[in-house]
Amino acid sequence: MFCYQCQETAACTGCTVKGVCGKTPEVARMQDLLVYVSKGLSEITSKLRKEGKEVSKEVNHLITLNLFTTITNANFDFDVFVERIYNSLDLKKKLLEKLDDKSNLGDAALWDERDIEKMNEKASKVGVLSTENEDIRSLRELIIYGLKGLSAYSKHANVLGFDDEEVDAFLQEALYKTTLPLSAEQLLALVMETGNAGVKGMALLDNANTSTFGNPEITSVNIGTSNRPGILISGHDLSDLKQLLEQTKGTGVDVYTHSEMLPANYYPELKKYDNLVGNYGNAWWKQKEEFESFNGPILMTTNCIVPPKDTYKDRIYTTGSAGFPGCKHIKGEVGEEKDFSEIIEQAKKCPAPTQIEEGSIVGGFAHNQVLALADKIVDAVKSGAIKKFVVMAGCDGRQKSRNYYTDFAKALPKDTVILTAGCAKYKYNKLDLGDIDGIPRVLDAGQCNDSYSLAVIALKLKEVFELEDINELPIVYNIAWYEQKAVIVLLALLALGVKNIHLGPTLPAFLSENVAGILVKEFGIAGIGNVDDDIDLLIK
């Protein structure tokens, strides 16, 4: 196996024996093959569109689900990947029949084999290292990881009934183009286009979330527990949470959010449920201790599964793109109602969660809420009460080096405000950093996709202050990344013209020296240093 798609990749170069995340070589091979088959499928759909033929939403959804399932920590189940490959091959066959011009089709579009041994053989030839030139490989993978992130966001919009054919068409064409002998310049242009599509994808999801659940609003979220049994829901899928809340109503079972599900508490249409009682615990990587002490069942709706301990494995359920062998998977395609009754019945037999914290945290500062406070914020900037905004969005992770972000937040001068989104917030959202004239010093916009909100806020401030360039704003970027959704967020910010982003705790292993050099030169991308130097560099 060879995988270097996430920040925790072995020795910051690549996982070759087993994934640091727990991915086995067998699963890694099937993931590589699923990506390859999806490239072939995308070649056919792209060519069908060129022939003026319609590609159905179901086909679009299958491709995004394929990519989403290969995101770090999403799915560890070998059988799931084999089934997805078979389904994709079946679909590929059907779509091929509709294509008039079948000349010049690539190997990915034509390959079809169901024998596991032959599939393994193929997988070992089509993985990341099959591109020999390291710069071309780097650019291709940068695009593919961005598309994986975009797929995740598209999927969350799709389940709420929102689709953008333009985004899907781009996603498939870009994926197909990673199989073509494009030059580095052409691939760089495609990287930028991927960033533009990322902006559209996040805007689609923002629209889907806010039209369905209302605009996030300032909310104090309980982090303690009740004495009733509970279900913990993690991941990013708000539609799953909504269904779970409906189904647990009046059952005596409480629902708690974990990690990236915390921002669900900020939405009017979700916080109105009495049975949504708060958030339990912290970021994804703490789940081994926190799932143990939660005592009740846990529903993983998307990525960021840590291979579970046997002591609580029988309480873990997965759904959607998520999967783990031996854990029960709750079925339900886009638009279908899911049945969570088994989880609810198990919860009733479990003790209430063991309290690990008490009090509350405040969030809900997505674009609508922040813009409602715009006058206050603009006054604070004009009076000098707020000197700088620091975007500290992205992901959290288990490496000790990430304590940098806690220390950085603590070391920030008191006239700075942190704008955050994603699970990175858990490094500083319980520090009690105070407020500036009633504006909290940590403004949490929501999940990682809500980094879009931060961009909307920046664009609005640029307008209010009548600036030419977004980079003239008193905003600096110190972003933490872990998996591929952070890649699309980064590419989207670059596409919006944001410069001088600091990215840590390490730069992606998939950036070759030359590609990293281009990002440094063109966009001022930089890594992180030590806290004192970075405070000097970014703030003073």
Ligand code: FS2
């Ligand atoms: Fe955190 Fe994991 Fe959200 Fe990432 S919970 S690292 O998925 O995309 O952020």
Ligand code: SF4
């Ligand atoms: Fe390694 Fe990350 Fe790939 Fe897992 S997802 S195998 S940790 S690079």
